[in-house]
Structure formats: structure tokens, C-alpha cells
Amino acid sequence: MGSLKVQLKPAVEKDLRKIPQKILSRILEAIEGLGQDPFPPQTLKLIDADRLYRLRVGEYRVIYEVETQLGAVIVHHVRHRGEAYRSL
Numbered sequence: 192m193g194s195l196k197v198q199l200k201p202a203v204e205k206d207l208r209k210i211p212q213k214i215l216s217r218i219l220e221a222i223e224g225l226g227q228d229p230f231p232p233q234t235l236k237l238i239d240a241d242r243l244y245r246l247r248v249g250e251y252r253v254i255y256e257v258e259t260q261l262g263a264v265i266v267h268h269v270r271h272r273g274e275a276y277r278s279l
Contacts, residue, residue, distance in 0.1 A: 196263045197226045206269040214249055218269060221248045225264045229257045240279050243267070254279070 199222075210218060224231065225246070237243045237254070246253040252275035254268040268275065 195226045195229060195257070196261075197222060198263050198265045200265065200267050203266050203269055210251065210269065214251060218248045218251055218253065221246055222253060222266055222269075225253075225255065225266075229255075229264050237276075237279065243279065245275070247272075251275075 207215065207218070221231075230244070231246065233247050234244050237245055242256045244255055244257070246255065250272050252268075252270060252272055253266060254270075254275060255264055255266045257264055268278070
């Protein structure tokens with residue numbers, strides 16, 4: 192599929208501020224990796240959302256969509272697993 196541009200929605204910056212430093216680097220690394228492989232093995236398509244996927248990083252979930260026409264991965268949320276699916 193090639194390299195895709197990773198775009199973060201404004202809400203992601205707010206989400207990232209709430210995450211402890213020790214897991215934050217793993218999450219950022221996983222988000223960057225989505226540009227090279229938008230569907231890593233631990234990715235699942237969300238059933239109730241048309242184009243959204245989730246990536247599991249420890250107890251946190253990265254909610255994103257892949258826009259192949261734009262050549263981009265758009266990250267919508269990065270939240271703890273208990274809160275990740277509430278606003279979808």
C-alpha cells in the first residue's frame with residue numbers, strides 16, 4: 192500500500208495529554224507505524240462504525256480511519272479502553 196500520511200484530529204492532542212508518560216511513547220510509535228502499515232495484526236474494524244478501526248496498545252485504543260483516496264490515516268481518538276468507544 193505504500194507510505195500514508197498520518198493526520199491527527201484536534202481531539203487527539205487533548206487525549207494524549209491524559210496518558211501516562213511510560214505508555215505514551217509506545218502509543219506514538221504505534222501511530223507513526225500506521226503510515227507504513229495501516230492494518231497491523233492487532234487491528235480490528237469497528238462493527239457499528241462504517242470506516243473506523245481500532246489499534247490496541249496496552250490498555251489504550253487508537254481509533255482511526257484509512258482514507259486511501261487521500262493517502263492518509265486519520266486518527267480520531269486515543270483513549271483508555273473503558274472510554275474509547277463511548278462517543279462513536
